[in-house]
Amino acid sequence: MTAARATAEAPANIAFVKYWGARDLDHAVPWTASLSMTLRRCCSVCTVEVIELDEDLVQWVNRNGECVDPGVGFASRVRAHLATLRRRLGTAARFRVATRNNFPSSAGIASSASGFAALTMATVAVAGRRLDPAALSVLARMSGSGSAARSTLGGFVEWPEDISNPQGPAAQVATADHWPLCDVIAVTDQGEKAVPSRQGHRRAPTSPLFATRLSLVPERLEQARQAIRDRDLEGLGRVIESEALDLHYIAMSSQPPIYYWNGGTIDVLKTVQRLRKTGCPVFWTMDAGANVHLICSQAERETVVREVEALESVRQVIRDEVGPGPRLLDTHLI
Numbered sequence: 419m420t421a422a423r424a425t426a427e428a429p430a431n432i433a434f435v436k437y438w439g440a441r442d443l444d445h446a447v448p449w450t451a452s453l454s455m456t457l458r459r460c461c462s463v464c465t466v467e468v469i470e471l472d473e474d475l476v477q478w479v480n481r482n483g484e485c486v487d488p489g490v491g492f493a494s495r496v497r498a499h500l501a502t503l504r505r506r507l508g509t510a511a512r513f514r515v516a517t518r519n520n521f522p523s524s525a526g527i528a529s530s531a532s533g534f535a536a537l538t539m540a541t542v543a544v545a546g547r548r549l550d551p552a553a554l555s556v557l558a559r560m561s562g563s564g565s566a567a568r569s570t571l572g573g574f575v576e577w578p579e580d581i582s583n584p585q586g587p588a589a590q591v592a593t594a595d596h597w598p599l600c601d602v603i604a605v606t607d608q609g610e611k612a613v614p615s616r617q618g619h620r621r622a623p624t625s626p627l628f629a630t631r632l633s634l635v636p637e638r639l640e641q642a643r644q645a646i647r648d649r650d651l652e653g654l655g656r657v658i659e660s661e662a663l664d665l666h667y668i669a670m671s672s673q674p675p676i677y678y679w680n681g682g683t684i685d686v687l688k689t690v691q692r693l694r695k696t697g698c699p700v701f702w703t704m705d706a707g708a709n710v711h712l713i714c715s716q717a718e719r720e721t722v723v724r725e726v727e728a729l730e731s732v733r734q735v736i737r738d739e740v741g742p743g744p745r746l747l748d749t750h751l752i
């Protein structure tokens with residue numbers, strides 16, 4: 419049975435231990451496990467509607483609520499994922515898909531994670547199926563966006579690296595209620611990043627630093643799990659900063675190199691150093707982009723916001739925090 423229409427809202431996530439480098443890029447099989455915090459406010463909303471056409475229709479909903487052409491790259495990734503989902507769900511239906519992000523897309527705030535998690539959840543619902551978050555996680559990463567595997571769950575989420583089960587799901591490590599951490603996102607570039615993460619994953623093993631990081635990840639994962647269990651921000655901070663630096667060291671030393679940072683990135687990192695010297699516990703991480711995620715407690719959040727808002731090179735500051743994960747909505751985009 420298919421419903422006429424379904425809409426899902428799925429959040430972005432910020433990786434504490436990174437997925438960077440794939441054994442199999444098309445199936446998003448990682449070289450390492452990864453661990454992230456699911457966000458609450460940076461979300462994609464996706465409506466999927468059954469249509470009586472021979473082809474899927476893909477639309478982007480802009481800030482004014484208008485449906486616009488999403489561009490060839492995005493549309494072809496969505497179509498490819500719909501074809502995969504049709505096979506997996508055993509349906510021949512064609513769909514009209516409309517997607518909206520409430521934050522800058524493709525700028526290192528995991529818009530493909532939230533976008534493909536929302537698309538997967540809405541398509542499953544419109545096909546009349548009910549799947550648990552683990553099953554949704556497996557389906558979402560078939561989009562080729564590995565981090566989408568983590569956006570189908572809330573709180574703190576680990577995506578294991580399991581050679582014996584390379585298509586396995588992500589799993590929740592702790593709920594959002596366990597530790598109400600904040601993520602202040604300092605946006606230093608609102609545009610699309612010049613090199614998509616797919617290219618970064620492909621090039622990562624060409625870096626001489628790649629093998630070193632592989633050997634360090636198991637211990638970092640354990641430290642991150644422990645820090646989350648103990649709500650130990652300093653312990654977590656050490657891990658996330660090492661992991662973000664390593665992702666970017668590897669990107670910068672890949673062949674050909676990828677430079678995601680800009681001047682604003684450095685301004686924000688220096689602000690973090692200064693804040694820490696004044697006794698404000700705030701730690702940073704970055705995904706594949708120039709924007710910086712500042713992880714802190716609720717008590718420190720407004721101090722952090724004030725300091726980064728004062729930087730000329732910071733274009734926008736987003737207040738986010740750990741959230742409960744995706745959900746189906748009763749209101750639709752189309």
Ligand code: PMV
Pocket residue numbers: 432433435436437438446452528530531562563564565566615616705706
């Ligand atoms: O989800 P993908 O395949 O676009 O990879 C994104 C990877 C990073 O966001 C850079 C790191 C991570 O683990 O989320």
